[in-house]
Amino acid sequence: MHELSIAASIVEAVTESAAAYPGARVKEVRLRVGALASVVEDSLQFCWELATEDTPLSGARLVIRKLPVVVHCDACGVDAEIDGVQSFRCPRCGELAADLRQGRELEIESIELEEPDSESSGPADPKTHAADPPEERISEERI
Amino acid sequence: MTTRIVELRRGILKKNDELAAGLRGRFTSAGVLVLNLVSSPGTGKTAFLERTLRELRARGARVAALVGDLETDNDARRLAASGAPVRQINTHGICHLDAEMITRNLDGWEGVSLAGLNYLFIENVGNLVCPSSYDLGERIRVALLSVTEGEDKPLKYPGLFNSADAAVITKMDIAVPCGFDRELALKNLNEIRPGMRVFETSAKTGAGMEAWLAYLAEQVQAS
Numbered sequence: 001m002h003e004l005s006i007a008a009s010i011v012e013a014v015t016e017s018a019a020a021y022p023g024a025r026v027k028e029v030r031l032r033v034g035a036l037a038s039v040v041e042d043s044l045q046f047c048w049e050l051a052t053e054d055t056p057l058s059g060a061r062l063v064i065r066k067l068p069v070v071v072h073c074d075a076c077g078v079d080a081e082i083d084g085v086q087s088f089r090c091p092r093c094g095e096l097a098a099d100l101r102q103g104r105e106l107e108i109e110s111i112e113l114e115e116p117d118s119e120s121s122g123p124a125d126p127k128t129h130a131a132d133p134p135e136e137r138i139s140e141e142r143i
Numbered sequence: 144m145t146t147r148i149v150e151l152r153r154g155i156l157k158k159n160d161e162l163a164a165g166l167r168g169r170f171t172s173a174g175v176l177v178l179n180l181v182s183s184p185g186t187g188k189t190a191f192l193e194r195t196l197r198e199l200r201a202r203g204a205r206v207a208a209l210v211g212d213l214e215t216d217n218d219a220r221r222l223a224a225s226g227a228p229v230r231q232i233n234t235h236g237i238c239h240l241d242a243e244m245i246t247r248n249l250d251g252w253e254g255v256s257l258a259g260l261n262y263l264f265i266e267n268v269g270n271l272v273c274p275s276s277y278d279l280g281e282r283i284r285v286a287l288l289s290v291t292e293g294e295d296k297p298l299k300y301p302g303l304f305n306s307a308d309a310a311v312i313t314k315m316d317i318a319v320p321c322g323f324d325r326e327l328a329l330k331n332l333n334e335i336r337p338g339m340r341v342f343e344t345s346a347k348t349g350a351g352m353e354a355w356l357a358y359l360a361e362q363v364q365a366s
Contacts, residue, residue, distance in 0.1 A: 002239055005273075006155055017151055024147070038272050038275045086335075087334045
């Protein structure tokens with residue numbers, strides 16, 4: 001049950017990042033979680049509610065994108081997605097593949113903020129952009 | 144209202160990872176080989192470690208251990224019987240050790256300096272899930288499983304077994320009465336972590352300890 005520690009770490013990181021946008025409210029936090037990250041989604045959602053209670057993040061949605069395991073097969077010379085986490089074999093040739101290329105991720109991909117219109121647009125950072133129109137972008141990503 | 148997406152691409156455990164990187168640097172410059180031992184409760188981590196500490200000390204190596212448990216210092220007392228410096232870390236309900244706990248306990252450890260050690264063993268809290276996410280700065284992560292636990296343990300806990308560098312099977316002295324299927328256990332370990340080194344041991348009889356100690360010596364040479 002380390003999901004509570006994980007949720008607390010997310011709250012800390014997001015609060016830190018959101019501080020650069022005074023007056024903004026965090027609407028959504030999007031995670032990338034690998035299949036080998038040992039995180040139980042339901043448990044994390046439950047802990048997220050507990051960890052955000054009575055904080056400025058209260059009510060923010062946690063969206064978890066699961067990433068499958070990807071291994072590199074030396075024999076085929078390609079990266080291949082494997083089905084599940086019970087056998088680390090190349091799906092093409094069936095050989096064991098020890099070289100893990102994806103599956104351990106445990107990261108915050110992005111946060112969605114709601115800002116009052118009168119505020120300045122925040123620090124100039126090439127990694128950020130105002131979503132326009134917001135609804136479209138949201139519906140696209142939530143499918 | 145305007146909606147803004149801020150891309151963070153930030154590891155959730157970034158703080159732990161940064162602390163662990165700092166620890167790894169300290170361990171490397173002190174020339175100490177650090178191992179993180181992880182298993183379920185009851186696998187026999189403490190008995191295995193106790194035997195390892197004794198055997199290494201008998202060979203003239205300077206060893207120490209940090210041992211994590213929710214409560215009690217029973218394990219530290221057992222390990223201290225080996226004569227090695229041992230420090231208990233009580234996590235009081237937290238199901239894993241993290242890099243901050245290691246940093247804090249190393250800094251306040253009187254009479255032990257990293258530079259004076261050849262090996263530092265960290266016995267994690269008995270748990271096969273949570274410790275897999277927390278880097279402690281170790282060079283080698285060892286996953287242990289006992290013959291009483293079932294050969295499919297690696298399949299049930301792939302996150303941990305896949306993250307380990309070596310595996311130790313404990314309690315081999317009772318493998319036969321337990322009906323332990325050795326071939327199947329080795330096959331399962333290899334499916335989850337292809338090419339992983341596996342040691343079949345008994346802390347009671349000493350079986351398999353030579354191969355394990357030879358591996359440790361190899362790893363020290365390689366560092």
